[in-house]
Amino acid sequence: MMQISIDGPSSPKIIQWLLDTRPLWPVPGHLKPKEEVAELRTVASRALALLSETEQASVLKYYHLKDAKMSLASHLLKHLVITKYCNVPWSKSTISRDANGKPCFIAEGASKPVTMDFNVSHQAGIVSLIASLGFDLRVDVGTDVVCANERQKHDYDHIEKQGFFDWIDMHGDVFAESELNHMKLSSVPLDLSGPDFSISGFAKDALGRCQWRNAKINLKITSADGKESTVQVDSNTVIDKKLRKFYAMWCLRESYVKMTGEALLAPWLKELEISDVQAPDAASYIQDSNSLVMGEVVRDFKILFKGRKVTNVKMELSALGPAYMVGGSVKIPKEIPDFAMASWQQLDLEDDILAVAERNR
């Protein structure tokens, strides 16, 4: 039976949730991909039972288990945010799509979506959700999650054959020219010199020009007392940093275009420039490669749209574990004062989702 308003009305806020599907719904190891997905009917029966027939079919149509699991998690998170914050039981938390395909909630009998906006992203087993809650006006939100090493072999193969600049150019259609140049040529921070050393302009240029793996780069560094010396850097370290910067910039752009809802149909993709991007650093001393421990969060970006500074969009990019980054973008109407975005909260399938859904059917 329905219980309403689980979290009750509260002050306006942005919430950000994560669900890690990698350890969820394990299936026997000997199965073929299609059989693994079919096995979800058994191992994820409780979660699937919370979805409509159509939604269940949309989960079970995937070829790969990881995609089916992320789709299932995405459905659960969207229903959860509606049930928790729109005062409806789970059975009425129907997900609609706006004219651009962005998911939204239109309450029964209403003709337009509720004020709350939410957005979902999934990549390499992680599903993120951002939502704007309790505002009087609509506050558009977008999220994207990337995994910088998910396609590492593929990325390295291309870079070793054609160079990093060519690899960047493959994505030329969706980035602004200034961003393409930044990703190719800007220097990357290297942890080689410690606080008592600085890297000269020439050395920075050498790092900027680096586009091949498996090479050594000689860099001139200057110590605090003015002494110059040369250090050798492995170009693989430089390329890895440049790749991380690329994925950081991809993540920010995607979260921005998803916030607008226009997504890839946006005719202005090349006129959006997000500059001064440095990828957030992963937390140090991560022992477990599957860890999602929160690392650095970066917030200072310069956003230009058609050459003009954008001041009404707030963006954050957070490092998660060694290789994931998750972005959140929020468009702030001028009537609303600035506000902080809540940090990413990792949900527990049982306690935070299934139990809530079942209590509020």
Ligand SMILES: CC(C)(COP(=O)(O)OP(=O)(O)OC[C@H]1O[C@@H](n2cnc3c(N)ncnc32)[C@H](O)[C@@H]1OP(=O)(O)O)[C@@H](O)C(=O)NCCC(=O)NCCS
């Ligand atoms: C569909 C798109 C919105 C996101 O696709 P994506 O990055 O492959 O996938 P993500 O996992 O980040 O996001 C998928 C979610 O976006 C949401 N979404 C779909 N259409 C959307 C739209 N018009 N606006 C905002 N969100 C949308 C959905 O919730 C979808 O998940 P669901 O189907 O489980 O509900 C679109 O931007 C796209 O196709 N991107 C391809 C990547 C690309 O070339 N990006 C260029 C850099 S800007």
